[in-house]
Amino acid sequence: MVPVPRPSQVSTGAARSPHRALSAAAPRADRGRGTKIPAARSAEVSAPLIEGETCWRTAHADRVALLVDAQAYFAAAEGALREAERSILLIGWHFDSRTRLRPFTPDPTPIGHLLIRLARERPELKVRVLIWNMALAMSAGFEFYPGRARATFVGTGVSYHLDRTAPFGASHHQKLLVVDDKIAFIGGGDFSVDRWDTARHLDEDPRRMDPDGDFHPPRHEVMAMVDGDAARLIGDVARERWCRGTGETLKPVVTAGDPWPDMMPSSLEDVTVAVSRTRAAHHTYSPLRESEALHLAAIASARHTIYLENQYVTSRVIAEALAVRLAEPDGPEVTVISTRQSPSWFDRGTMDRTRDGLIERLREADVHGRFSAWCPLTPGGGGVIVHSKVSVIDDRLLRVGSTNLNNRSLGFDTECDLVVQAETDAQRDAVRTLRDRLIGHFLGCTGAAFSEAVNQFETLEGAIRAMNRRGRLEALKTNAHGPFGKLVAAWQMGDPISREDSFRPWRRRRLAEAAGERARLAVSAAVLKLEVHPQRQVVGGQPHQRGVGGLDVQHADPPADEQVVDAQDRQA
Numbered sequence: 217m218v219p220v221p222r223p224s225q226v227s228t229g230a231a232r233s234p235h236r237a238l239s240a241a242a243p244r245a246d247r248g249r250g251t252k253i254p255a256a257r258s259a260e261v262s263a264p265l266i267e268g269e270t271c272w273r274t275a276h277a278d279r280v281a282l283l284v285d286a287q288a289y290f291a292a293a294e295g296a297l298r299e300a301e302r303s304i305l306l307i308g309w310h311f312d313s314r315t316r317l318r319p320f321t322p323d324p325t326p327i328g329h330l331l332i333r334l335a336r337e338r339p340e341l342k343v344r345v346l347i348w349n350m351a352l353a354m355s356a357g358f359e360f361y362p363g364r365a366r367a368t369f370v371g372t373g374v375s376y377h378l379d380r381t382a383p384f385g386a387s388h389h390q391k392l393l394v395v396d397d398k399i400a401f402i403g404g405g406d407f408s409v410d411r412w413d414t415a416r417h418l419d420e421d422p423r424r425m426d427p428d429g430d431f432h433p434p435r436h437e438v439m440a441m442v443d444g445d446a447a448r449l450i451g452d453v454a455r456e457r458w459c460r461g462t463g464e465t466l467k468p469v470v471t472a473g474d475p476w477p478d479m480m481p482s483s484l485e486d487v488t489v490a491v492s493r494t495r496a497a498h499h500t501y502s503p504l505r506e507s508e509a510l511h512l513a514a515i516a517s518a519r520h521t522i523y524l525e526n527q528y529v530t531s532r533v534i535a536e537a538l539a540v541r542l543a544e545p546d547g548p549e550v551t552v553i554s555t556r557q558s559p560s561w562f563d564r565g566t567m568d569r570t571r572d573g574l575i576e577r578l579r580e581a582d583v584h585g586r587f588s589a590w591c592p593l594t595p596g597g598g599g600v601i602v603h604s605k606v607s608v609i610d611d612r613l614l615r616v617g618s619t620n621l622n623n624r625s626l627g628f629d630t631e632c633d634l635v636v637q638a639e640t641d642a643q644r645d646a647v648r649t650l651r652d653r654l655i656g657h658f659l660g661c662t663g664a665a666f667s668e669a670v671n672q673f674e675t676l677e678g679a680i681r682a683m684n685r686r687g688r689l690e691a692l693k694t695n696a697h698g699p700f701g702k703l704v705a706a707w708q709m710g711d712p713i714s715r716e717d718s719f720r721p722w723r724r725r726r727l728a729e730a731a732g733e734r735a736r737l738a739v740s741a742a743v744l745k746l747e748v749h750p751q752r753q754v755v756g757g758q759p760h761q762r763g764v765g766g767l768d769v770q771h772a773d774p775p776a777d778e779q780v781v782d783a784q785d786r787q788a
Contacts, residue, residue, distance in 0.1 A: 252674040253520050253549070264513030264613075265637055271490035271506055272453075277446035279482035280489065280636055282616065282650050283439040284657060286411045288480075289401065290317040292441055294325060295477030296395045300334060302469040304343045305454045307392040308406045309618070311347045313368045315407040320423040327407045328368050335373030342375070346461050348388035349378035379461035382630060383498045385718035388461075389618050389625065390632040391439075392454045396471045400450035402634045403439030403616050404527070404605045411435060411603075415657045419596040433559065434594055438525075438604035438654070440616040440634045443476055446489045453491060453632055460501070484614075484646045487636055494619060494631035496714065507619045507633055508626040512537050512735055514609045516742035518548040521676060523608040523651055525553040527601075528622040529589075530570040530711050532732035537739045539581035544743070548610075549586045550578070551676045553658065554692060556591035556599040566710035567622070572694035573705045588677040589692035592658040597687070600658075605633070608651040611644040613637060623711045623728065628718070655680065660688045 265271050283289040294317045297304060313328025335343040347365070369376040379388050393401040405411055410432035413424060417434040424432050442450070448468060455466045495504040515522060515537045522538070529535075529552060541547040554571070558564045578587050592600040607615040617633025619625045638644045652670060653663030661683055669679035680689055697705065706725050712718040713727050 253670060253676070264510065264517050265488075265490045265635065266513075267490075269506070270510040270513050271492045271635060272504075273449055274488055274490045274637075275445040275449040277442045277487050277489045277636075278444040278485060279442065279476065280446075280484040280487060281441040281480050282483045282614075282653075283401075283403070283441055283480070284654065285413050285415045285417075286405055286435070286437045287414045289403070289405055289437065289439040290315075290407075290412060292439075292477045292480045293317065293393060293401060293407075294330065295479065296393075296399050296401075296441075296475040297330060297334065299473060299475035300341055300395045301338070301471045301473050302341060302396050303394070303466075304331070304334070304341065305392075305394045305451065305458065305466075306345045306407075307388075307390050307454050307457050308345070308347050309387065309389045309391060310350065310406045310408050311345065311365055312408045313365045314427045315409050316412070316427075319412055319425070328365070331374050332369070332372040343373065344458060344466075345369070345374060345376045346379050346458055347377075348382065349380040350387070377462050379457070381460050381498065383496050383628070383715055383718075385712060385715070386496050386498075386624065386628045387630070388457070389629040390453070390457065391618050392450055392457075392632065394447065394451040394454050395475045396473065397448045397451045397468050398471060398473065399441065399443050399475045400447040400454075401439050401441050402450055402618075402632060403437070404603055404618050405437040405439050411437060413437075416660075417592065417594050417600045419594045419598055433601055434598070435601040436525075436592065436604055436658075438606050438616055440636075441476075441480065442489060442634065443474075446634075449489075449491055450632075450634070453493070457630075483650055484636060484638075484643055487643055488639065489637065490635045492615075492617070492619075492633045492635055494626060494629060496628050496630075503627070505627055507617075507631055508533060510615070510633075510635065511607070511621075511626070512739055513742065514607065514613055514615070515541060516739045517613075517746070518609050520548050520610050521608070521651075522548050522550045523606075523655075523676065524551070524621065525602060525604050525606045525654065526621045527555065527603050527605065528567055528571065528620040528625075528711075529554050529574060530567055530622040530708065531626055532574070532623075532708075532728040533626060533735040534621045535574040535577050536732040536736040538578055538587075540736055540739045540743065542578065542581045542587055543583065545584060547584070547586065549675055549677065550582075550588075551655075551680075552578075552587075552589040552692070553602060553655075553689075554589070554591060555602045556593070556690065556692070559601055562710065566704055566708075569695075569697055569701050569705045570708050570711060572697065575692060575694050586675075586677075588680070590658075590680065590689040591692050593688050593690055595660070595686070595688070606654065608647060608654075611638060611648045611651075614647050614650060623708060623713045623724075628712055628714055656683075658689055659683045660686050 267273055283292055315327045316324035318325050331343050366376055382388050391406055409426040413435045459465050492506040492510045493504045494507045497503040538550055558568050575589055605617055605619050614636040615633055619631040619633050625631050638647045652667040656663040656666035666683055669683050673679045673682055707721040708724050709721055717723040717727055
């Protein structure tokens with residue numbers, strides 16, 4: 217195995233990057249010659265799902281649908297809510313009751329009005345909403361901060377609560393909606409007035425207007441919708457959060473109906489799924505780092521492709537794990553899609569600077585030409601906010617949730633992801649189709665057209681460059697920073713690892729470097745085990761061992777499918 221450079225040996229400056237001048241339109245001759253993507257293959261490695269380590273529990277889903285962008289999510293959520301019989305349980309990071317589920321139509325259906333109407337018309341239906349009690353400094357940026365919704369629901373039958381149980385400096389970041397324990401939604405999207413967009417991400421769209429008449433920029437979100445035992449599993453997560461936040465214990469409900477929206481076809485059927493969580497230690501609650509453990513195990517298990525689209529890419533743990541795989545002569549191709557520039561001034565001054573250093577780290581580790589990072593653009597060349605949190609490993613593992621690739625999501629905030637394990641040829645075909653659909657929608661082409669390009673060019677980067685005729689994906693640029701910017705990046709300002717460094721950023725660099733080194737060693741060990749025992753599961757030795765590959769990793773803190781969306785777009 218090729219040795220991986222230590223973080224201290226890698227410059228984050230712009231001048232040293234061999235990819236600085238790489239054009240999104242003109243491929244280099246030596247690009248895309250890494251691991252070729254087989255057109256069809258069997259499951260060479262078991263998916264790294266170990267209950268109690270990389271996930272909480274596994275369950276069966278009769279149907280899974282990937283909802284690409286908020287137009288699809290809001291439409292599906294409205295359809296499910298209208299069919300609710302006994303229980304609606306909504307868990308969120310932010311909530312604005314004015315959010316219109318069908319903007320620019322005769323009945324725009326604000327989410328608050330719909331919940332109130334359902335609670336009043338159906339006395340047997342219990343409507344519960346639990347939202348993080350956002351810090352004052354952060355809520356000041358929202359005109360309709362979470363506390364204002366409390367007045368909206370007084371005397372309406374809707375039980376609305378703010379969750380104050382996160383450690384100081386942390387947030388409750390899970391986004392869950394469970395209807396009758398029959399259907400559940402999970403992903404990165406909240407019901408907020410600046411979330412709605414279509415998969416076309418137009419430069420100007422009158423439907424992206426908020427209640428005050430202001431327009432928000434194009435935004436990419438992804439949610440998953442599941443039924444069966446998988447929905448009940450997510451319901452268990454939501455009920456645990458409700459109990460923790462309110463003190464009220466809820467029981468699962470049983471109904472005869474099926475709230476699955478008729479207009480939303482399933483993307484996968486009869487599959488095994490799992491839930492992975494993050495939770496910081498707080499009072500009587502023990503820490504959970506299932507999300508981080510799954511990321512490391514999944515990266516170690518990848519044979520051909522690692523596809524990541526995420527709002528943030530600032531975790532040293534993830535960067536070091538990916539660097540290990542990029543250093544291998546025959547390792548997987550790594551493709552990252554993120555926002556060109558964060559929308560908030562705070563994130564631009566902190567998270568973007570840290571991301572620049574980590575992207576440069578990966579580009580310098582990419583000695584075999586298998587790494588590419590991109591940002592999506594509108595048809596007119598404007599930026600698209602990437603708010604999704606999606607991972608696709610080969611054609612075996614599909615992950616959708618609230619977990620960002622940053623420090624706080626992996627150990628400090630409260631997070632929850634759904635993981636789909638593809639076990640049959642049909643399921644693996646479906647996972648590839650979903651991945652190609654996601655990349656294709658950024659390029660302005662169909663998923664099928666992008667799949668054909670993958671088959672022809674044999675790598676994701678080769679297919680992207682071939683299909684990027686309109687320039688809708690731009691190579692992610694990094695910036696050279698002065699002394700202050702380098703200090704911000706080194707201390708990873710705004711991105712705490714745990715309570716130990718939450719308000720002591722000078723401790724963060726040491727903690728991050730140590731965590732990154734442990735991740736590098738753990739992934740290296742797991743890959744070596746796979747090379748020696750190629751038919752064995754990648755992670756874990758005995759069931760009670762912790763960490764990747766049996767190596768203890770200690771921490772600081774003990775669319776609806778395209779046709780449906782297009783039809784809705786044309787109708788609107």
